[in-house]
Amino acid sequence: MRILLMTAVAVGFTAIAAQPAAAQDDQDKSTSFRGIRIEANAGGDRFQSQGVHNDKFGYGATIGFDGVIGGKIVVGPEGSFWRANDWTENCTPAGPGGDICHKSFEEWGAAVRLGYLVTPNFLVYGKGGYVNNEQRKRFDAPAGQTGYYDHFRSDGYQLGGGLEYTLTSADAKLPVYVGAQYVYSQYSDHTSRQRLMGSIGVRFK
Numbered sequence: 001m002r003i004l005l006m007t008a009v010a011v012g013f014t015a016i017a018a019q020p021a022a023a024q025d026d027q028d029k030s031t032s033f034r035g036i037r038i039e040a041n042a043g044g045d046r047f048q049s050q051g052v053h054n055d056k057f058g059y060g061a062t063i064g065f066d067g068v069i070g071g072k073i074v075v076g077p078e079g080s081f082w083r084a085n086d087w088t089e090n091c092t093p094a095g096p097g098g099d100i101c102h103k104s105f106e107e108w109g110a111a112v113r114l115g116y117l118v119t120p121n122f123l124v125y126g127k128g129g130y131v132n133n134e135q136r137k138r139f140d141a142p143a144g145q146t147g148y149y150d151h152f153r154s155d156g157y158q159l160g161g162g163l164e165y166t167l168t169s170a171d172a173k174l175p176v177y178v179g180a181q182y183v184y185s186q187y188s189d190h191t192s193r194q195r196l197m198g199s200i201g202v203r204f205k
Contacts, residue, residue, distance in 0.1 A: 037064050049102040090103075104135055
């Protein structure tokens with residue numbers, strides 16, 4: 001529900017912000033950074049909890065919408081999905097013979113990004129928004145002690161930034177682009193995630 005709410009707010013913000021630029025759209029066709037975009041993401045994933053971290057390969061997808069303001073400013077909402085390959089888990093000793101293990105599953109996110117067109121084909125941007133991560137925490141108790149198991153979801157926020165470059169001409173029917181980005185996610189249970197990703201996607205103008 002919170003993801004849907006954040007996305008609705010982001011769409012509303014974009015619609016309001018893009019109105020002054022609507023009259024310029026017909027005049028400025030030099031860039032393809034407008035409309036719906038769908039991309040695949042892959043790269044490094046670091047899940048941090050209990051003072052330790054685990055690094056893995058991760059992958060996901062993003063769908064978003066971009067509008068252009070004044071020919072240079074790109075703004076729009078996006079929704080994302082991410083997971084580490086085979087998930088990721090941190091285990092630390094908890095007394096004689098016991099371990100506490102904290103596991104992270106998929107992350108869902110909703111964000112708004114704001115960027116600047118250095119050239120018609122090259123975008124630099126920052127973004128921020130909401131994330132939700134499915135997690136599991138358990139205590140593997142030694143003999144004679146009682147363990148525990150808790151499966152839950154943790155809300156949080158994300159901050160990030162990146163670069164994006166269009167490989168095709170602005171008037172292509174399906175412009176193809178590549179990109180690189182870093183995203184930091186902080187969850188409400190004092191765990192966090194860092195992602196360094198490469199992206200490839202297409203736009204539907």
